[in-house]
Amino acid sequence: MLKILHTADWHLGQSFHGFSRDTEHAAFLDWLLLQLREQRPHALLLAGDVFDTIHPSAAAQKLFYSFLARARAQQPELQLVVTAGNHDAGSRLEAPARLLETFDIRILGTPLNADGTQLDLPRLLVPLVGDSGETEAIVIAMPFLRPSDVPQVAAADDPWLAGIREAYHLATAAARQLQQTTAAQAALLAIGHCHLLGGQETSDSERRLIVGHAEAIGLDTFPADLAYVALGHLHRAQSFEQGRIRYSGSPIPLSFTESGYQHQVLLLEFSEGRLQATRSLPVPRTIPLLTVPERGFAPLSQILQQLESLRELPAQPLELQPFLRINVLATGPDPTRRQQIEQALQNCSVRLCPIQVQTAGEQQTADSPDVESPATADLSVLTPANVLTREYQRLYAADPPADLLQALNEILQGEELSA
Numbered sequence: 001m002l003k004i005l006h007t008a009d010w011h012l013g014q015s016f017h018g019f020s021r022d023t024e025h026a027a028f029l030d031w032l033l034l035q036l037r038e039q040r041p042h043a044l045l046l047a048g049d050v051f052d053t054i055h056p057s058a059a060a061q062k063l064f065y066s067f068l069a070r071a072r073a074q075q076p077e078l079q080l081v082v083t084a085g086n087h088d089a090g091s092r093l094e095a096p097a098r099l100l101e102t103f104d105i106r107i108l109g110t111p112l113n114a115d116g117t118q119l120d121l122p123r124l125l126v127p128l129v130g131d132s133g134e135t136e137a138i139v140i141a142m143p144f145l146r147p148s149d150v151p152q153v154a155a156a157d158d159p160w161l162a163g164i165r166e167a168y169h170l171a172t173a174a175a176r177q178l179q180q181t182t183a184a185q186a187a188l189l190a191i192g193h194c195h196l197l198g199g200q201e202t203s204d205s206e207r208r209l210i211v212g213h214a215e216a217i218g219l220d221t222f223p224a225d226l227a228y229v230a231l232g233h234l235h236r237a238q239s240f241e242q243g244r245i246r247y248s249g250s251p252i253p254l255s256f257t258e259s260g261y262q263h264q265v266l267l268l269e270f271s272e273g274r275l276q277a278t279r280s281l282p283v284p285r286t287i288p289l290l291t292v293p294e295r296g297f298a299p300l301s302q303i304l305q306q307l308e309s310l311r312e313l314p315a316q317p318l319e320l321q322p323f324l325r326i327n328v329l330a331t332g333p334d335p336t337r338r339q340q341i342e343q344a345l346q347n348c349s350v351r352l353c354p355i356q357v358q359t360a361g362e363q364q365t366a367d368s369p370d371v372e373s374p375a376t377a378d379l380s381v382l383t384p385a386n387v388l389t390r391e392y393q394r395l396y397a398a399d400p401p402a403d404l405l406q407a408l409n410e411i412l413q414g415e416e417l418s419a
């Protein structure tokens with residue numbers, strides 16, 4: 001029997017509207033170490049986006065390497081396999097690979113051989129030892145594949161897409177060969193960081209991968225004899241083909257659009273070369289992501305009322321304060337909006353993230369997207385007041401107030417006088 005923990009999309013070092021996530025990431029890693037101790041998996045697979053940026057902060061790198069050291073100290077037998085995602089700098093992530101290998105930690109940032117001409121298949125295959133003390137699985141530890149990484153496929157409609165498929169098929173063929181030499185029947189597994197066709201993209205933090213015209217790879221990228229495919233990239237956990245192919249999802253919400261669902265890691269059990277059981281381990285949320293109003297947009301007066309309840313939040317140091325998103329419905333221009341909100345939040349233990357504004361006119365358009373676009377304007381009759389009125393009506397679905405038109409007139413007259 002072989003037990004594997006699958007996780008992805010840690011995005012260590014993320015800056016969230018200017019605030020650090022280090023506290024949440026540290027809490028997740030503490031929790032993960034506890035799970036490793038309790039569940040005793042033989043291996044941990046981390047399927048890309050270890051860091052949020054190609055130049056992660058010192059604090060983020062410290063979190064990562066301290067986690068590796070603590071995991072190794074806690075469980076000398078645990079096999080760790082880490083691959084790069086599209087957010088990672090592959091070669092940078094891989095720089096300490098030789099050092100980490102001495103601690104039985106495999107880290108793959110780039111898929112090519114030293115001269116960069118072809119896939120380094122032997123390096124990409126990682127055998128995993130299970131209960132039997134023998135190899136019970138062979139993992140294709142494929143990092144994120146860039147267009148320059150993939151083999152050329154003759155007459156392909158889309159060279160990148162076809163190349164990714166070819167890369168997995170070549171690697172699977174190599175894994176089958178290695179499988180012949182293992183005593184027990186080893187399960188064939190693969191890691192990937194990609195957008196699978198039909199995958200639910202739910203977040204603005206996933207950074208769109210444009211793969212040719214299709215933007216997503218097909219399920220036939222992964223040959224049917226792969227017992228399990230551990231994916232990263234989409235932050236919402238989801239599965240394909242009865243759970244043979246899965247996104248574990250990210251362990252923490254990386255955007256407000258990700259706050260509505262449960263984040264998790266996956267625990268998988270293999271025996272006789274096959275996936276036998278899958279369990280989701282829900283990650284506790286350390287810091288709440290609050291939205292006011294809970295749904296949609298509301299006028300500022302209502303929002304200011306609702307913000308009063310936030311005064312009851314216990315006082316906390318900055319790094320433990322909830323994040324707050326505010327969605328304002330604007331019925332007219334209001335230069336004091338931010339000031340009023342900040343005033344209402346004085347002495348509240350929350351971190352204010354950017355205020356999103358939807359205008360009444362935008363809301364109407366969103367509610368009935370089929371309304372036809374306005375007729376073309378006749379420039380000979382278009383006056384500045386006319387332009388203001390039309391734009392105001394578009395934004396706020398109302399006529400501009402008289403004092404605003406008056407102010408415009410004063411400016412225009414002033415210009416005439418000085419001309």
Ligand SMILES: [Mn+2]
Binds near residue numbers: 011085087205233234
């Ligand atoms: Mn990601």
